[in-house]
Amino acid sequence: MRPSQRTANQLRPYTLTRQYTRHAEGSVLVECGDTKVICTASVIEGVPRFLKGKGQGWLTAEYGMLPRATHTRSDRESSRGKQGGRTLEIQRLIGRALRSAVSLEQLGEFTLTIDCDVIQADGGTRCASITGACVALYDAVQYMRKNNLVKGNPFRHWVSAISVGIFQGEPVLDLDYPEDSGCETDMNIVMTETGGFIEVQGTAEGEAFSTEQLTSLLELGRQGCRELFDIQRQSVGA
């Protein structure tokens, strides 16, 4: 029995609100249960130095959390003077995941900068960030197309992410905070709409997990991502 009374393969209520803020080319509030993340995609001219003159674009991501997004207040990273290891790990993951959603070659010398800022955390912030930011990214690419900044359509396919885990011996989908902090194994799965894996990150918290457990977690994750692709497509009316 899950603390939230959900069935093992049941997602939390999931909403994507587009044009959530005014200035960004793409801006989405993603809500996955009580987890809420503002995702923006900014279109910026130019590319990092290592790509200059190659005619291709770049996508980079940053992740942050408001100090009181969590049960107890955490220090503001700008005040501590550096981003922690968890933050850097998550933003590297978001960047890798979303770079697979666009054709960097088709972008031209533009950088798409993704910002994911958690305003309320209840587990699964990195997966919600990827899923929500992919919609912001879609909108930013549409902005570029409308303004003739790009030829063709550099958006390749939807990318979504969901967490799965072994909670009290059972594989479950979309862990909330009480499950996440008590689970034996925690796995984040990033997939493309076309059914392939972009990233699989499973960690045993305590006891090791078996091949069978891994297999059922992957199956649950696949189901979850399929639902998320529908939600993403509906959000843009596609």
Add this chain to the structure above:
Amino acid sequence: MRPSQRTANQLRPYTLTRQYTRHAEGSVLVECGDTKVICTASVIEGVPRFLKGKGQGWLTAEYGMLPRATHTRSDRESSRGKQGGRTLEIQRLIGRALRSAVSLEQLGEFTLTIDCDVIQADGGTRCASITGACVALYDAVQYMRKNNLVKGNPFRHWVSAISVGIFQGEPVLDLDYPEDSGCETDMNIVMTETGGFIEVQGTAEGEAFSTEQLTSLLELGRQGCRELFDIQRQSVGA
């Protein structure tokens, strides 16, 4: 004529949404036109070292801005490794302003930590932060009272803040971004419900301002703050 068609002494639409996020003891979304700030007040046991053992409390404030809260994306301060001068100046102002709203002696050895995070900026973010955070502060103090963490009522009176300025030769209330970036003089006024000034900060952007202009700006500010006190009181049903 103001770009927003407002009259000289007209505030922008102003809303205060309490309990905006779940974890903080006080949590308010303040919207002042297109300026939107999430303000939280956290109740934390203990006080900074310089106050230990004195039996009194403390209030401190931090301010941040999401990278794409503005027209063009600004660098994330956690990634740059330090808070800029503007950020530090604003959070020092918010702290001074709100320390006058509570009796630190009555608080006991607790720290109230205020976080103001701008999710969309259109001028006046520091004033909106003070006005909104004062409501979060009110709620945090009520939380302490309900949970018997404090005796009596350490909340002394409402504090609100508004900007005024000389725009195209005329004193106007509550500058939005187009006015703020084009005005000759910019002034932030922080007042208490009892009619006194907590802070007056006026800056000439270019030509100096006269005593007469200063007098009319102060009068406009007083009017604006009076309206804000009503909005604050209504938001808590008082």
Add this chain to the structure above:
Amino acid sequence: MRPSQRTANQLRPYTLTRQYTRHAEGSVLVECGDTKVICTASVIEGVPRFLKGKGQGWLTAEYGMLPRATHTRSDRESSRGKQGGRTLEIQRLIGRALRSAVSLEQLGEFTLTIDCDVIQADGGTRCASITGACVALYDAVQYMRKNNLVKGNPFRHWVSAISVGIFQGEPVLDLDYPEDSGCETDMNIVMTETGGFIEVQGTAEGEAFSTEQLTSLLELGRQGCRELFDIQRQSVGA
């Protein structure tokens, strides 16, 4: 009765020593009672990136304090690895104040860098910095004129600054440390020789202040600045 036995509108002994150090284009020791600040103005070719190619100049300011300028030794900011909020706030103020003293358009692509280093502190260091640095700035501009680095005279008018405050219920001019640390309201006023305000920053330390108090503080500040303009003019023999 003031601790220093001064009357309410009496400045401390005030001296400006030009050419205090050898290398800077302008170099002034300002002494305001026991407050002593070395102010230098350096003429540096080039402008910050955001101004490149616009044909205009820039003025920037930095402020520091020797560790033992104060009663108890404070940490060296270079050793702590960052400038504190108070330092950043003060140097932003000095920069804004002195940018109004020169015509940046007339400067051409030069940067005037102002350094104010407090070697002994007894209250009023930011105001003494502005008043003293304006003389160093004057000298640096004369250096530029003599060396044909600039056409015409980019120095527009004198700028001076003084603190005022409510001490034991009375408005007083030019607070020294014992007054500053015990006053109810503290205000810094920056004016131009032509009688206008550049900056007015008043802060209630504790109880709020009234419009009447504000009015009498402004009047005191105006008097103080008038005296300082005379001292500045005399220092350069003008």
Add this chain to the structure above:
Amino acid sequence: MRPSQRTANQLRPYTLTRQYTRHAEGSVLVECGDTKVICTASVIEGVPRFLKGKGQGWLTAEYGMLPRATHTRSDRESSRGKQGGRTLEIQRLIGRALRSAVSLEQLGEFTLTIDCDVIQADGGTRCASITGACVALYDAVQYMRKNNLVKGNPFRHWVSAISVGIFQGEPVLDLDYPEDSGCETDMNIVMTETGGFIEVQGTAEGEAFSTEQLTSLLELGRQGCRELFDIQRQSVGA
């Protein structure tokens, strides 16, 4: 055909040299082909603040790379003033992996600090670090037992790690640098001697990978880890 002429499931020559340096309680040079890492385990009295007084121990890991361990010299992180995201990600992984190899409860209030410093890199440095550091950890625990710092044996089981990937369409074991930089999918697998997974991290570099590919990669990884457990056991004469 692999650039190194190895068969798909062939490890590179793998050696573990114990007591490689003199001062650490455990010190191992791990060589996996041309990848060479010095791994030390230090026994330090006391635990981090969040564990104080709980009677249990802690294990933490740090990872570094000599500037010229790589083809082109990379900046020294101490000189840049911070550890990069990759470094932090790897040392978090090493820490999680090795915490599963010891019973923190049995350790008592000691911290085992693992340092992995790459002196020559040719792909697979994080996996070599885990496998080598586990032997250093074993030796440090033996040191504690011999010196009566601990009761019983807190070392639970061997933990090893290996990379697998899809290179030119084929699943291969233990990627060297030419394979790593050219592969389609890269996966790091951390296992316990008892056959369970501690960590599975697979990333598509470009095209997504399928469930079938994932399955064969996991099988290859299992084989590789089994060989490594033998090498670990032989190194300590067990």
Add this chain to the structure above:
Amino acid sequence: MRPSQRTANQLRPYTLTRQYTRHAEGSVLVECGDTKVICTASVIEGVPRFLKGKGQGWLTAEYGMLPRATHTRSDRESSRGKQGGRTLEIQRLIGRALRSAVSLEQLGEFTLTIDCDVIQADGGTRCASITGACVALYDAVQYMRKNNLVKGNPFRHWVSAISVGIFQGEPVLDLDYPEDSGCETDMNIVMTETGGFIEVQGTAEGEAFSTEQLTSLLELGRQGCRELFDIQRQSVGA
């Protein structure tokens, strides 16, 4: 012929002004030609952690330079966020030199913090800092004796420092900036009043120097230090 017309063994005019600033227990302006350094010695209760409870004291030193102490303005270290290698090297030297001037055992659990801040530089700032700070240190120890903070006299003997070098083939005493920047070999010598060496640091700038040159430099340095001991003693009326 030296640029300054001095003879080879001639010091620059050298003055020590005690009680230069008001707050420090010892405060000296040292002027060595155009080199001017403010040296303060602060008496601070307590010692660093590594000495706690051992009943002895400590002495530490910090060194800084105003940005425009030099011909061209140098960056403020607090603004750059760290002290440079030259600064750290100098302050370590000052600390070592002056620790030999006091009996740390006799000091009790106090820390003497030496600050040397260069307000004008013309070569020889580190040597002037040591010589001047030793007088500030003397005064701080007298302050401790008068206030019964210490038993006996922890001041052991005078310590002074002077630079010597090979300029245009000739050994010369007390290099000013034009000599320092053009010399072949530069050596700093720190001695005690009792005739021993505390520190000898000689560096060839270009060609190596011979044993004979080293011998004559040491002899010149000894002469210079003897003169400085007289100046130190006279400054305190001893």
Add this chain to the structure above:
Amino acid sequence: MRPSQRTANQLRPYTLTRQYTRHAEGSVLVECGDTKVICTASVIEGVPRFLKGKGQGWLTAEYGMLPRATHTRSDRESSRGKQGGRTLEIQRLIGRALRSAVSLEQLGEFTLTIDCDVIQADGGTRCASITGACVALYDAVQYMRKNNLVKGNPFRHWVSAISVGIFQGEPVLDLDYPEDSGCETDMNIVMTETGGFIEVQGTAEGEAFSTEQLTSLLELGRQGCRELFDIQRQSVGA
């Protein structure tokens, strides 16, 4: 009697292993007793900004120590966020010493970057670094000559370094850690093959040292360096 049973003028066993790692143009493991340092020399196109366009080269050095190179683990400087004063002082010394071994004019616009990383410390790491890195530098210059990156031979002569000190009243050569931590005077001597001094740095740890002691230390150092030149020449078969 020395703790190591060596005679006063006896070096520890000294070995230089060339081509110790694969990627650097020059790579040497230097072992001086139990002190072990990996020295690499990297050939990098381009020069620092202050030399651009002058047609000459540059040499710079960095020094580091693995956290557990020492008896007790020391913090990783990359994790603390800055290099300590000792590190900066040592790498400045290594750089100055080795710049005298090459003709920067002949190098052309290349930078030779020296990295010295201590993997095991037992006293004398800075001297071993200089002596070992000079061989790595030699190899890097030969690499440049073979690849026609340079005309002629910019390697001028061997540079070596050794420590000497007064231990229990006697001058001794090549201090190991027990001697170094207990000696009265410690001196590092850097010489060229041609018999001149590049750097002499002597420090009294406690009592001052006399001219006679200094003279005998210099003589011991000269002997030590002569032996090291032979070892350097033999290592390259010259």
